[in-house]
Amino acid sequence: MLLIPCPLCGSRPEAEFSGGAVSGHVRPGDEPPASEAAWSLYLFGDKPVSGARREYWCHAHGCGQWFLLTRDTETGDILSAERLPAPPMEGAGS
């Protein structure tokens, strides 16, 4: 069982978490319409890399917060866990 350090709750067992989608995937824009290749890469491009990987995880059965986890897929080591930057407030200036 992995012990995942939630930035808010501290180390908790893996069973409390969900997620694992790799971060840095940017959804192709609509203007101009993205190519089929760009969409394929966005939808299916979760390349099975060995080594460090930055992912989104959610402490689903805990505080419910999403955060960024850097994890080594080969050794199972957790390298770092960071809070996501706060989303900009609606209508908070420019």
Next chain:
Amino acid sequence: MALAKFAGTRRRLAAGLTMQQPAWRNPDPKARYDAVIIGGGGHGLAAAFYLAKIHRLRHTAVLVRGWIGETGWQLPVVYGRGPDLKDTVGLHHIATTHYAGLAGELGFDPGTGTRGVLDIVEDGVGAKTQRYAAELYRLAGGAATKLNHEATLAKAGLLKSPDASERRRFDAVHYPDGGIADPERLIWAYARAADALGVDVVQNCDVNSFVVEGGKVAGLETSRGEITTPVVAIAAESHAADMAALAGFMLPLRARTINAIATEPFSPILDPVLVSRSAGITACQVPDGRIVAWGPPGDFASNSPWGSGRQTERLLSEAARLVPGLGGASATRRWTAPIDLTPDGQPIIGRAPLDGVFLNCGWGAEGYAALPASGISFAELLGRASINDVIAPFAPGRFAAGASLHPAMTPTALTATGAPCF
């Protein structure tokens, strides 16, 4: 005096034991081949074997990263269960018919045992898909029989609960032609047979880059020198994505692990292979007496030997619930087997975006079950550049085209073409 009579036999026996006759040559790569297959696992070696045997293409090489048989898989091969998808049933049925005679065909026993496979559900949950799979399999020409609760317990007494008050009901489909094989022996068998037909099985050979000329593959740069070839097949399963990246394209694969446990050895208590849809686990007793069980893949990317702890915990609790009769048995070993999953869970077989490159990967946990059929069809693709009906659905371009394969949940179309099997 009596001993002197056997002295000759003893000498020959001792010589035989120390001779270390290699099962295959260990050749250096030649400068040129008609076709090169990257990956010395089951699919690569089987393709090389059938390419040599059926299509007489013998000036070929199989490049292996390490040594033959270093698979890291360590789960028994289970073949002969009907899949839930009509597109894969042909592949599985052909593979099963080949498994029965594989020892004779290859001249080496891959440890096959036709034990039968029991596809079971508890209390009717999943019974519809189970029957759909069985009907598909029968239409493809295979054998499948429906068993009621009592008949299921008669086949696998281990499922009987020691607690008489228990009320769960099993429904099973029995696939009598199914069974198990040893994955390493299977790979050795194909390696021996391919080598005997003149295929170069080149071990400890890493591929560093692809040589491309005029938009077409022209060869490979390897750690053991440059190889010129017009045809490159990528059958490197868990390293297929790395090879594709070298060739300049992306494969829609996800690295996952399957979590497995093994008990201490028992005397024979479980003959058929159990596949439980309700518990999501497969269990069988391997020839050395241990009962090996494994579950569905973990849900995050991993190729670590630890895999997912959550999945292992689930596997243990579900196994204990499924076979309460095993009571005090302890899991003496746990490990993980790496798999590559495609978005629809079905393999990728066909032409790659780079001309002259062919793909056979993304098998998930079903690769060994389909192995002989995969080898025959892939050899046909490599040797004749023709895609047969069996592998046509698995084209690499299906994801981008929005034509992913998913099980059809409506068996109405089936019953229209043939009478219901049960």
